[in-house]
Amino acid sequence: MATGRTHRPATRSRGIPEATVARLPLYLRALTALSERSVPTVSSEELATAAGVNSAKLRKDFSYLGSYGTRGVGYDVEYLVYQISRELGLTQDWPVVIVGIGNLGAALANYGGFASRGFRVAALIDADPAMAGKPVAGIAVQHTDELEKIIDDNGVSIGVIATPAGAAQQVCDRLVAAGITSILNFAPTVLSVPEGVDVRKVDLSIELQILAFHEQRKAGEEATPPERETAGTGEPGVATTPKPSSAASHRPAAGGSGGTGGHSVDGNRQGPDGDVPAVMPA
Amino acid sequence: MATGRTHRPATRSRGIPEATVARLPLYLRALTALSERSVPTVSSEELATAAGVNSAKLRKDFSYLGSYGTRGVGYDVEYLVYQISRELGLTQDWPVVIVGIGNLGAALANYGGFASRGFRVAALIDADPAMAGKPVAGIAVQHTDELEKIIDDNGVSIGVIATPAGAAQQVCDRLVAAGITSILNFAPTVLSVPEGVDVRKVDLSIELQILAFHEQRKAGEEATPPERETAGTGEPGVATTPKPSSAASHRPAAGGSGGTGGHSVDGNRQGPDGDVPAVMPA
DNA sequence: ATGTCTTTGTGAACGCGTGCACAAAGATGG
DNA sequence: CCATCTTTGTGCACGCGTTCACAAAGACAT
CATH class of the missing domain: 3.40.50.720 (NAD(P)-binding Rossmann-like Domain)
Structure with a gap:
């Protein structure tokens, strides 16, 4: 995830999908490690595990580079290291x-x-x-x-x-x-x-915030019946938090915002809206 | 992009798509900046620009959180800051x-x-x-x-x-x-x-390697007729780099491979494999 | 040579994310 | 109260990425 910028046709001209490009360095690292241990060949399965991806995905990724494997055997480590390096432009300084x-x-x-x-x-x-x-x-x-x-x-x-x-x-x-x-x-x-x-x-x-989101969700799920009905708009308990009545104050009562501060923070889950007060204009 | 791990149903239960979650911090940052300038409301268009995304995408993202905007007006900055903070779990420490x-x-x-x-x-x-x-x-x-x-x-x-x-x-x-x-x-x-x-x-x-890839492509395109026919396997100049003949040496003939070496190596483009030495063991 | 066994390469289906385009909601002015 | 104008919220279509599942390729043994 990068280039927050608009969007770009990216690799459109030459075939390699952006997602694949992003994984090549991963494969390269795994391959380099194998190379250092003088391992001659690897199967897509082994390499995929080492790189932390799905073997089918890995094979498809490699297929964009060409047919560099040998059926029944696998991929030649050194050769693949070179091919990927070249593809990524790492053969130059x-x-x-x-x-x-x-x-x-x-x-x-x-x-x-x-x-x-x-x-x-x-x-x-x-x-x-x-x-x-x-x-x-x-x-x-x-x-x-x-x-x-x-x-x-x-x-x-x-x-x-x-x-x-x-x-x-x-x-x-x-x-x-x-x-x-x-x-x-x-x-x-x-x-x-x-x-x-x-x-x-x-x-x-940003990375931490994303983790916090999931962390919160995990904490919440323990306290709530796991598969809660996917209620339309709101979420399980939140329901209809009153939106600021437009023209009104553009300034939710920040004062009490210490937020969940003191109390147990109900089990963990963000209170059904129990802690709305913190921000909502009273 | 993270969690190289297998894959995860992620946010499946609760509606918010992973891609949206990853953008929330971005919106939050832009909103915080507006808040500090005491801007009361923003339109999806303005906020989208500030966050570097498409306005339609932003609206759709927000729609997953609920209906927090006012048609004809836009979004209440303070209120939105709170909603997103809460969603990300940032109201707690x-x-x-x-x-x-x-x-x-x-x-x-x-x-x-x-x-x-x-x-x-x-x-x-x-x-x-x-x-x-x-x-x-x-x-x-x-x-x-x-x-x-x-x-x-x-x-x-x-x-x-x-x-x-x-x-x-x-x-x-x-x-x-x-x-x-x-x-x-x-x-x-x-x-x-x-x-x-x-x-x-x-x-x-990894980030640098991805940049290098694109950088190489850019350099190559200048020297090559822009929309090169998407030749099957290889790319413009590379053609058929001989793969290691299976059972044989698990060690592509780096030496002789200098192959295309001599000639122009078309402008900037990574020589077909002219500079193999850098990576291939001699 | 022939058969078996392993592993690749890929066609096809599926699902997610993106962007368009528009109807509905609400503000604003007369 | 009605008309107009702005901006949201979203249905829909499209394209990319992922995954499955299998045929083809080749190694290897007999």
């Missing part, structure tokens, strides 16, 4: 720049997973003049002023944004203007980019 | 533990986006005895030995794994055994967990 050398940026700079996959940190860039020259992960941080020059000199086409949300769009614009066509965004903002530029985003807080 | 306080773990601990969304870092855990007691982001790191006790004492149900790949599964098992039911995994490994435990993964290197 990709210089990347990381902009925003805070905690996260520094962590990324130190992350070993990049180098091992053909990605080379060409430069670290930060807006803070005090950071300039300071070495992080063995590389001297450079000032934002140099951004365009750095990108141009190194032929960088992939940029990583690890700045605060407020600076992200601005940095993004400069990166794009400088020739970057792929961006990995860690800032919690929606970036708008021109046609032809790919953006993938990684948002830690 | 979620204590989380971060295991593996290396560069990334420390960055996560310092990340402000958590606290602002109802997530509280309950503890930082690391296997290195030398780390124990050291304060990171204002919290003293505790040793792995305490893991079970920490989780139990604080009623933690969400765990973040930021350890090296090798330790991830082991840590995961302990977390699960201790009662954790949601895991956010930053380690580049497929975690296997029992039924009922949710895992979402964030893999930096």
Whole structure:
């Protein structure tokens, strides 16, 4: 899940579906592990298990790349590693720049997973003049002023944004203007980019929120008869929470919002609407 | 994209589609921004733009939550903020533990986006005895030995794994055994967990690889007649890369394969396999 | 060579997610 | 009270992705 952007025909021209592309790195990792153990071949079943997917899906994915397997035997590990690497464009070296050398940026700079996959940190860039020259992960941080020059000199086409949300769009614009066509965004903002530029985003807080949603659901299900009738609009107990009567106050009583705070939070399940008060205008 | 795990009926029981759940945090963020600017209402169109999605999609998403809008007017910002927060389970406080306080773990601990969304870092855990007691982001790191006790004492149900790949599964098992039911995994490994435990993964290197794929495609398209006939198996220049002749060497002839090597390698496109050496064992 | 056994590659069905387009709801003005 | 205008909520169709299930391909033994 990335590129919150509109939508894109993506891989339309060449056959490979986006979903498959997203899994190739997974297969590659599993294959690399096998390769290191000198395992000559793997069946789709084994590899699928290692990659955490369904074997049928894996075979279909590979079928988009071509017929690289041998019936009755499986896939040649080394060969497949190469084919996937080539498909992903990992047989060449990709210089990347990381902009925003805070905690996260520094962590990324130190992350070993990049180098091992053909990605080379060409430069670290930060807006803070005090950071300039300071070495992080063995590389001297450079000032934002140099951004365009750095990108141009190194032929960088992939940029990583690890700045605060407020600076992200601005940095993004400069990166794009400088020739970057792929961006990995860690800032919690929606970036708008021109046609032809790919953006993938990684948002830690969003991931946690999604987990929280499921966590809440799990907790709720224990307390409620498992398969509750799928009531039309509302959910089991919530029923008709009165919507703000339009024109009225655009300001639900935030005061008591401490919310579920004190009390047991009824078993767990979000009270049928017992805790609406927290927000609903009284 | 997360939970590489098999697959899950997910939200089946209660109506909300997984894809919608994944977008709720996005809407919430946009709404929070509006709220801070004291904007009373928004139309689906405006909000959709702010969140970087299609307005029809947004309306449909909201329709799963109930009818919270007013025709002719739009949505009440504050009210919607509350409804989505409640739906995501953010009206309650979620204590989380971060295991593996290396560069990334420390960055996560310092990340402000958590606290602002109802997530509280309950503890930082690391296997290195030398780390124990050291304060990171204002919290003293505790040793792995305490893991079970920490989780139990604080009623933690969400765990973040930021350890090296090798330790991830082991840590995961302990977390699960201790009662954790949601895991956010930053380690580049497929975690296997029992039924009922949710895992979402964030893999930096995978994201970059996906970008590299598209980047390569873009570069290739410039050099090739845009809409190349979708030739069956291979792609434009690659044609029939000889597969390992089964029983034979499980080791594609890397040497001679330089094959197409010499010639132009069409512009930018990854040479048909001209640069095999990079990956293939010589 | 022939038969058996394993595993791939894929046709086809299904289900989810997306986007269109429009009717219904409600606000607003006269 | 009625007309008009805005914006929601959703039925419907379409396309992508997943899964099943099986025929074909090839290895291997006899």
